[in-house]
Structure formats: structure tokens, C-alpha cells
Amino acid sequence: GAVVSQHPSWVICKSGTSVKIECRSLDFQATTMFWYRQFPKQSLMLMATSNEGSKATYEQGVEKDKFLINHASLTLSTLTVTSAHPEDSSFYICSALVGNYEQYFGPGTRLTVT
Amino acid sequence: KQEVTQIPAALSVPEGENLVLNCSFTDSAIYNLQWFRQDPGKGLTSLLLIQSSQREQTSGRLNASLDKSSGRSTLYIAASQPGDSATYLCAVGAAGNKLTFGGGTRVLVKP
Numbered sequence: 519g520a521v522v523s524q525h526p527s528w529v530i531c532k533s534g535t536s537v538k539i540e541c542r543s544l545d546f547q548a549t550t551m552f553w554y555r556q557f558p559k560q561s562l563m564l565m566a567t568s569n570e571g572s573k574a575t576y577e578q579g580v581e582k583d584k585f586l587i588n589h590a591s592l593t594l595s596t597l598t599v600t601s602a603h604p605e606d607s608s609f610y611i612c613s614a615l616v617g618n619y620e621q622y623f624g625p626g627t628r629l630t631v632t
Numbered sequence: 633k634q635e636v637t638q639i640p641a642a643l644s645v646p647e648g649e650n651l652v653l654n655c656s657f658t659d660s661a662i663y664n665l666q667w668f669r670q671d672p673g674k675g676l677t678s679l680l681l682i683q684s685s686q687r688e689q690t691s692g693r694l695n696a697s698l699d700k701s702s703g704r705s706t707l708y709i710a711a712s713q714p715g716d717s718a719t720y721l722c723a724v725g726a727a728g729n730k731l732t733f734g735g736g737t738r739v740l741v742k743p
């Protein structure tokens with residue numbers, strides 16, 4: 519089956535710094551990937567749709583200048599949280615679109631901003 | 633705006649009992665509905681995907697039904713096992729392959 523990896527699996531950073539999270543499709547190419555955020559004991563919320571070779575599409579309320587998404591290749595999308603603050607602490611999960619509608623999810627990245 | 637609700641939020645059953653998890657959604661114009669399993673601190677594992685034209689899907693001990701007109705889906709897990717303990721999420725698929733997730737049901741199966 520399709521495998522999606524994320525790196526790092528967890529990261530702790532200081533307030534004001536930037537953090538990059540990678541999402542890779544290991545055994546397939548993905549022109550479309552998605553980034554989700556999950557706060558403790560809450561469900562996943564879609565942040566943005568990442569399309570290879572074009573600008574990401576952000577959901578309402580998500581600051582595009584704060585959450586920079588780059589989908590530079592068919593197997594890699596990155597999410598950079600710029601000038602991170604404690605309220606950005608969350609579990610970030612990516613998924614890759616396979617075929618027309620099926621999404622395979624990565625294992626998630628736990629971000630803690632101190 | 634699509635809203636997805638899962639009831640109950642938490643469920644505890646003895647081993648061997650059947651599980652019934654409910655999911656409701658407000659907008660019936662969906663492309664598909666998926667059920668996922670999430671273990672603590674982990675990503676999502678897809679369990680079942682039901683296309684909007686389908687009424688149900690089955691995989692092993694799992695069966696999911698879909699009633700678009702009433703905006704409901706139910707996930708049945710037969711003969712529950714302690715290994716079934718996890719959070720179960722339903723998600724509704726719309727245009728652009730965007731998924732709207734419910735809040736999840738935390739399941740504990742006691743040995």
C-alpha cells in the first residue's frame with residue numbers, strides 16, 4: 519500500500535523561531551497533498567491543499583504567510599511554521615492523494631513551542 | 633458549511649461486545665465518507681471508504697453504512713477485541729478531495 523512519511527516525528531522549538539516539517543510519499547508520486555492540524559482531544563482540521571508546482575490553497579482562517587507550504591517535487595511537500603508561538607503547538611498531519619479520492623496519511627509531527 | 637458530528641464521544645465495552653459508532657453530517661452533497669482509526673499520538677489508518685452512490689462497505693469484522701438522505705453513517709465492529717481500542721474518526725469527502733472530520737469516538741474495549 520501507499521506509504522507516507524513525515525519528518526520530524528516531534529520537535530520542540532523556542533518562540534519566534536521557524537520550524538520545517540516534511541511530508542514524503544515513499545512509493546508513489548503525489549501531485550496533491552494536504553496538511554491538517556489537530557489540537558489535543560480535537561479532530562483534524564484541514565489547513566491547506568498542496569499542489570506540486572503551484573501555490574498552495576489555504577482554508578479560511580489559516581494564515582498563508584505564517585504557514586508556508588512548498589510542494590517542489592512529486593514526492594515531497596513541506597510545511598514551515600514561521601515565527602512560531604506557543605499557540606501553534608499542535609499535531610500536524612499530512613496526507614497524499616492517491617488516484618481520484620483516496621488519501622493516505624502520514625504518522626504526524628508533534629510540535630511544541632516553548 | 634459541512635459539519636460532522638460523532639456520537640458518542642467515548643465508549644467503553646467489555647470484550648466480545650459489538651460496537652456501534654455513529655456519524656452525522658449536515659450537507660448531503662458529499663462525494664464519499666470514510667472511517668479512520670487513530671491510535672494515541674499516531675496518524676490515521678483508513679478502515680472503510682463508502683462512495684456517495686453506495687449504501688455500505690464491509691471489511692472483516694467492520695461494516696459501515698451510509699444514508700445520504702438522512703446524513704448518517706454507522707460503523708459496526710463485531711465481536712470487539714482489546715486491540716480495537718482507539719479513536720475512530722469519520723470524514724466526509726467533498727469537492728477538491730477536501731475532508732471534513734468529525735470529533736471522533738474514543739473506544740475502550742476491556743478484556
